[in-house]
Amino acid sequence: MIKPFFVLVTILFLLIGMVAGHYLQYDRKTPQEALQGISAVTNFSSPALSVSYYEPRILFYETASNPAYPQMQALNRMDFVYEK
Amino acid sequence: MRNNAFLHFLTLLLFKQKSKHIGAVLISVIIIFLLSAVLFLSSSLQYSLLSALQKQGDFVVTRIQAGKPANTPVAWVDQILGINGVTHVAPRIYGRYFFAPRENAFLVVGIDFFDEQNNQALQRLLKDVDLKRFFSKDSMLVGEGVRKFLEAHYFKNDFTFKTPKGTFKKVNIYQTLPKQANLIDNDMIIMPIELAREIFGLGEGEVTDITFNVPNDAEWDNIITKLHLLFYDVRVIEKREVKKAYENLYNYKGGLFLILYLVTIVTFMLILYQRYSMVYSTERKEIGILRAVGWSIKDILKLKFYENLVIVIISFIIGVVLAYLYVFVLNAPLLSHIFLGGSNLANHVTFVPVVKFGILGSIFLFYAVPFLAAVLIPAWKVAVTPPKEAML
């Protein structure tokens, strides 16, 4: 094994070690508690989709939310546009 | 190991011919990076949403009229409470408040602050909520995104809502909801239920929907039947339904990306295959020379296999590590917009690191096998031709 390759392998191992360190050290509890707190208070666990006013913001409460594209407005919401 | 001649020659060739490999490594890194970034992001979202879902009520009941959700009578609360096995029935008013000047919208949620359950949950969430002070004037709790938006529009301490009656309602910003829950509460405003009723112009006896728990999950189907017997125009949303939906959330979208990547990978493999099968390439000559000085076909294939395996592994590690840093350290700028949208309030979500090793393993296999095949098949074809011809 030539030296530059050895150096490269060492760098890659360091990178993996760094990532593994971050992964293992990460504090998952605080965000989880915060999310569960909000969910307990409001009974909402839907992600805060940054969508326009007429698009469904809360998943699955309005029918025909598309799992492929949750932000897309369902057909039964189109009356909002036309009623205007 | 450092004294192994084959290893020495393999690494030597890799480094001396880096210009030959750098293109393949770069493209591999990009493909693997994008693929893993999407998968990291979707698994992190799923993880967070599913953990938030645990604390949500088991059922949500809403009135349906003409196929659309309609306001639910608050009188249903007592009727639902009358069903055996039902606990924590809570009426809820929510809706989106449109801030016309900027065409932005907030999700306003009205809850019963005096409900014991809600009160406890709120105390856990925000350590120092003083209800006395909160109710001394109309107050609300706002999400991080709302706070930033309001601050940018000079609503530092309060915000004036316009009610459907045409009156104005000034509401004090009491506190900001925790930043760590941005994934759910970024555009959320939590306020007392009566205040929300006024802002949305709901009638006295109306709420948006009603949530409740049924601790015994064996009873869930019975409860749904009873609800349908009680009310004919009702829609019941079950937690398990939402859970299933979350499990599928972005999966198909990930799949859509997967198809695109598949096309990219196939194209890339074809290019690789073409490159390695080029009749007069230096690669061909190199194989011919090695054969002429006594390397067998097996030795050649071994060299090419390990050479490209090293390239695949290096690209894979770099791609995955970059994707990890991009998603979980930099919080996926641009890509998070695709998942969470970007047409309303800006949402800065911190993604919780979730790595599904099974998926990573599959990416590796799906990438490594065609890559090695695309390189080894042409190499083998050259290796079996007489060295004299290959060297030409």
Next chain:
Amino acid sequence: MFLNTNGYKGWIMVVLKNINKIYNEGTPQAFEALKSINLSVSHGETVVLSGVSGSGKSTLLSLIAALDKPSNGKIMVNGELISKLPDLHASTYRAKTIGVIFQHFNLLESLSVEENVIVPLINSGFDMQTIKVLADKSMELSAISHKASQEVKALSGGEKQRCAIARALIHEPELILCDEPTANLDRANSLKFIEILQSLHNMGKTVIVATHDPLFEGLSFVRKVVHMEDGTIVEAKDSE
């Protein structure tokens, strides 16, 4: 092993019996490059195959080197029948018994001289230390040690050839085959090559040189000059 019948003291290294080589056999473009070649070379002999280009010298050499297979006939080298060797054995034969010096050198351009020289021994099972010792030895013999760490693409023609010689000698082969070794060299380098050739001869190696360079005529250490024309041996004369 066979006893030499020509009276030369030593074992017969190479025997060719009724060798034919037809390219594109069975097609209208069929071309007979070698016709009924019979030749034997004894151990330690230096033999020159002469003739104009296209006379079949290089084809003959590549058959002896097992780089190609004869259409029919038998080739025995050092007692081993190599005309029908399967790939794995042909590779082992090339890796152990012979060293080939090509007209176009056929070096790996991106590697240095030393790295090129060690190539034949990579799969030999030797460790790097042993291989380096052998490489030093053969580079010294080929007078290219001073350029060991230089990249091949920066070398002159003569240096490239000495690198190719060092590569052909590293595994200490019994038989050395040279295909038009001086075709790409100037006179000075050609003479230097002949010097190296003589030292190989003095070491007791069997050498077969295919060339049309007149420099090789009348060399004292050349045992036999075989003249070829149109794929046949027209004259094989032993030097005195």
